[in-house]
Amino acid sequence: MDLAGQTEGQEPLVDRPITAGAAFEGSAEIAEARALARDFLVSVQAVHGLPVSARAMGMVQLVVSELVTNARKYAPGPCLLDLEISDGAVRISVWDSSTALPSVQAADPERIGQHGLEIAMAVSQTFCVQREPVGKRITAVIEMADDPGGDPSGRQPS
Template identity: 80%
Template sequence: MVAAVTFEGSADIAEARGLARDFLTSVQAEHGLPVSARAMGTVQLVVSELMTNARKYAPGPCLLDLEISEGAVHISVWDSSTAQPSVGAADPHRIGQHGLEIVMAVSQTFCVHREPVGKRITASVVLADDPGGDVAGHQAL
């Protein structure tokens, strides 16, 4: 189960979130895979943050891929910039620029791949919560 879309403008960020929501709704309804409310919101948040960064820091189009594999959705955003993203040091006085921190905190995996042109950032989010209410794939502290 895969969805892929190319986007051109900043207004497309809301459209990308909608695509993610519709994709997960379809996965649940048509394929019977469980998608928790937490996963639905988290995937939309990750899509929003990654798309915002692509639109803000890279010229030209960007590509959003969503793929279901092994009980998780893999969210991948390609953009044309070769600049590697950086996460700033914790600073409670910094306003903004927390997107990648958020994505890394809520995702099961996070990685950046250089491409022949640009880069691809991929994060994965588990679709279902454990019966005890813990996020699947993470251990409670």
């Protein structure tokens, strides 16, 4: 092993992405998805020394919960959760087997429930829905550090 933490023929550790992932099949596993996200971010701080704000910790768990809940509620079969650290942000990706793309409903203060997608979009820096050869993938990105301008989503003013 050399000073870069690699053995011959192996990529340097610093160039490898920091990732975690799991498959979920039951609604009881939504809490496990949140715990996976929390444990992943705790590890990112402790093992890799990357700062994760309390806001980011909460928002990542919230978005994971909402996306996995929707996948379990509206798609048959398992869903896949992938988390990746890139450029100071957490990329949350949830795949499910349904080809139906989600839609955000019009604002209605009297509507009970079905606000999860709106919430996930509001707190994410970027949000993308794409069809896959089988099913779809929803990806949200949350900044790990608080925005100096105070925007809770980490977005820059336009």
